[in-house]
Amino acid sequence: MEQAALALYSERGFEQTTVADIAQRAGLAERTYFxxxxxxxxxxxxxxxxxQTVLEREVANAPTSAPPIETVAAALERIEIFSPEWRETSxxxxxxxxxxxxLQERELLKLASLSAALxxxxxSRGVPETAAVFAADAGMTMFKVAFERWTAPANQQTFPQLIRTALEEFRVVIAGLEQGEKRSEEQSG
Structure with missing residues (x-):
């Protein structure tokens, strides 16, 4: 059904495609679709x-000594559904x-739901609430950045490589914030 929907959405557009069209293309009854x-x-x-199930399991089973952002990034790296075979469909x-x-709105809701789950x-692993929210939201931002790069036509990197790159870029941003804070303190003190 997914392949039939993708083909029809590409051919006709999302708005012009009906559930009945998708079911017919997939060779199924409309009731089966629903x-x-x-x-x-x-x-x-x-x-x-x-x-969500994969990410929750990976985070729950991670070593408790790992920082929350590392735990989330490691879980994202282990997502096997983003394999080379799925790149073109993605x-x-x-x-x-x-x-x-x-659909963009639905995508954002999906990311928010994943963040809430993380x-x-x-x-539940004892991470303070604010740190848990920051790590989960940052993780979903890394996911979004890595996924956009992974689906880019010229990209040849794997999804785990792109997650690791996004984590490193996140660290650079945080380091820059910390340096700016130090400079501000020195100027005012």
């Missing part, structure tokens, strides 16, 4: 539940989402 998805948007986000999916504000797991 057993799996609530509407025509959800076919593009069907993997969100699996992704590119096509992202193009469809980028062309439709309704926050809960981090807190």
């Amino acid at each position: 057993r799996h998805f609530t509407d025509k948007r959800e076919v593009l986000f069907g993997g969100a539940g699996i992704l 590119r096509q999916r992202q193009q469809i989402i980028a062309a439709n504000p309704e 926050t809960r797991v981090l807190k």
Whole structure:
């Protein structure tokens, strides 16, 4: 059904495609479609539940000595669904989402839901709430940046490599903030 939806969305556009069209292209009854998805948007986000389960498990099973942001980054690196075989399908999916504000909104809701789930797991491991929120939100930002790079036409890096790069770039930003804070303190003191 996902492949049928992607093909139709690419050919006709999201707005012009109906659930009946998707079901027909997939060779299924419309009722069968609705057993799996609530509407025509959800076919593009069907993997969100699996992704959340994987991330929650990876964070829950990480060594307790690891800093929260490292724990989240390591969990993101271990996502196996972002393999080279899925890159072209993911590119096509992202193009469809980028062309439709309704789908962009759904994508942001998915990321917020993943962040909330990671926050809960981090807190259950004893991470203070603010640190858990910062680590989860930063993790989802790294995920977003890495995913956009992974689906870029010229990219040849793996998803784990791109997560590691995003983490390093995040560290540079934090270091810059800390340096700016020190300079500010020296100037006022």
